[in-house]
Amino acid sequence: MIILDGVSKYYRMRGRAQRWILRDTTAVIRPGDRLGILGRNGAGKSTLMRMLGGVEYPNAGRIERRMSVSWPLAHGIGVHGALSGADNARFIARIYGRPVEEMVDAVNEFAELGGYMDMPVHTYSAGMMSRLQLGLSLAMDFDCYLIDEATSVGDQRFIERTQHRLETRLRSRALIMVSHHSSHIRTFCRTAAILHDGILTFFEDLDEAIATYEAL
Amino acid sequence: MSATSWGERRAAAAPGEFARTVRGFRNQLRVVHALILREMQTRFGRNQLGFLWLFLEPLMLAGALATLKWAMSIGDSIPGVSIFVFTLVSYLPYFTFRAIISRAPGTLRSNMTLLYHQQIKLLDVVLARHALEMAAVITVMALIVIGVWVWGDTPPWNIPILFTGLVLLFLLAHGLGLMAAAAAASSEIAERLIHPLIYLSLPLSGALISLHTLDPSIREVLLWNPQAHIHEMVREGFFGDRLPSYFHIGYVTFWVAVVNLLGLAALRAVRPRLEF
Known part of the structure; x- marks a missing residue:
């Protein structure tokens, strides 16, 4: 369970202005939830993901993680460009205390990077990068995965692989996902929330959420 | 979690x-x-030199300065103490001290994305970098000790004192580096001030001059600075009786503890305010 208790977050802009990301929000994310987060550019979806992952702190209120939560998967984040995919996998295995070579195999098996596994990550295409990142995260055993647009650049085959993994081995795990593709939200999520003007509105029905978002 | x-x-x-x-x-x-x-x-x-550079950079800088001083015979000559070696063992620790503090803000900024992993704390990032710098300077110091021993035929006086001095220097620099990183993260003005402050502190550091050759009243002033004690310790470990030195390990340890606790507190205070 992730509990948001009266969470507020804003960024200071030039002058005295504040840009609100969240205003006094209280919410609960339960084990096994599959939640899509919708919102316009700059609404603060990525900031919300970073707060859920414990990277960034709210200005007020409390976020309590009662289950293990992955690092927020966003493009280019959590990997080092000068290191190879395999070395990045080894590094993550080491910091989370996992068997190192087992991790490399698991990532390669999922991401299908082949020879690129031993190439520096900055030589990767956007799609390969997202495969590596999802591979790294899904090889770990988290109760909740945070995916911030990481699926957006994946091809159909990779989306299907990700979905398959989430429906089988990671079936009971929670997923919080940000995507601008309504189709990805429909594929991966069961409920959705819209973040707009610092207000997070939850919808039980995906179609209703997507329709509301598109009307914004 | x-x-x-x-x-x-x-x-x-x-x-x-x-x-x-x-x-x-x-x-x-x-x-x-x-x-x-x-x-x-x-x-x-x-690049291929990347790792070697860690050792070469301090060695070259200290070596160049030492050669300069030796060639121009700057500084008071002390019987039995070569100006070249004196400058080398004085400047090398100072160089590391300065490098650790001035690089700490950059270390923090360029490794922010590591904080996406909850396992990694702000302190770990800085600690890892400093441990490497420390290993490099101890290696370079060992090379100098061996070099002077073999070619200069003068073994170091007291290796434990020398080593303790270097470790204390590292710990002091580490604590100050934490404070510098936290200050730079919370205010741009503070970041701009770090470099000039480090340079201005050179005369007070007691790094490049033996306290023995100073007027006692000036010596008293410099001995307020724990860094001066440390440089004296390093030289004591190297030259021993040939060059009387002034230091108090308890005083240095006290300041190391103060600076590190303040550094940790500053880092902790600044962490919730970091924006990614």
Whole structure:
């Protein structure tokens, strides 16, 4: 369970202005939830993901993680460009205390990077990068995965692989996902929330959420 | 809570707080170890000289300054103490001290994305980098000791004192580096001030001159600075009786503790305000 208790977050802009990301929000994310987060550019979806992952702190209120939560998967984040995919996998295995070579195999098996596994990550295409990142995260055993647009650049085959993994081995795990593709939200999520003007509105029905978002 | 620490937290809840602390400490060691490996890999990765540079840079700088001083015979000559060696063993620790503090803000900024992993704390990132710098300076110092021993036929006076001096220097620089990093993260003005302050502190550091050759009243003033004690310690370890030195380990340890506690507190205070 992730509990948001009266969470507020804003960024200071030039002058005295504040840009609100969240205003006094209280919410609960339960084990096994599959939640899509919708919102316009700059609404603060990525900031919300970073707060859920414990990277960034709210200005007020409390976020309590009662289950293990992955690092927020966003493009280019959590990997080092000068290191190879395999070395990045080894590094993550080491910091989370996992068997190192087992991790490399698991990532390669999922991401299908082949020879690129031993190439520096900055030589990767956007799609390969997202495969590596999802591979790294899904090889770990988290109760909740945070995916911030990481699926957006994946091809159909990779989306299907990700979905398959989430429906089988990671079936009971929670997923919080940000995507601008309504189709990805429909594929991966069961409920959705819209973040707009610092207000997070939850919808039980995906179609209703997507329709509301598109009307914004 | 990430996967492991969550599992470990559940497991450790029963044996109590002490076991949790031990586990936390082990986790931190593991993270710092992984960060050191990564740092070495990325330095190797950028170019072939990358790792060697860690050792060459301080050695070359100290060597150049020492050659300059020796060639121009600057400074009071002390019987039995070569100006070249004196400058080398004085400037090398000073160079590391300065490098650690002035690089700490950059270390923090360029490694912000590492904080996406909850296992990695702000402190670990800085600690890993400093441990590498420390290993480099101890290696270079060892090379100098061996070189002077073999070619100059003068063995070091007291290696434990020399080593303790270097470790204390590292700890002092580490604490100040934490403070510098936290200050730079919270205010741009503070960041701009760090460099000039480091340069202005050179005359007060007691790094490049033996306190013995100074007027006692000036010596008293310099001995307020724990850094001056440390440089005296290093020289004591090297020259011993040939060059009387003035230092007090207790005084240095006190300041090391103060600076490190303040540094940790500053880092902790600044962490919630970091924006990514």
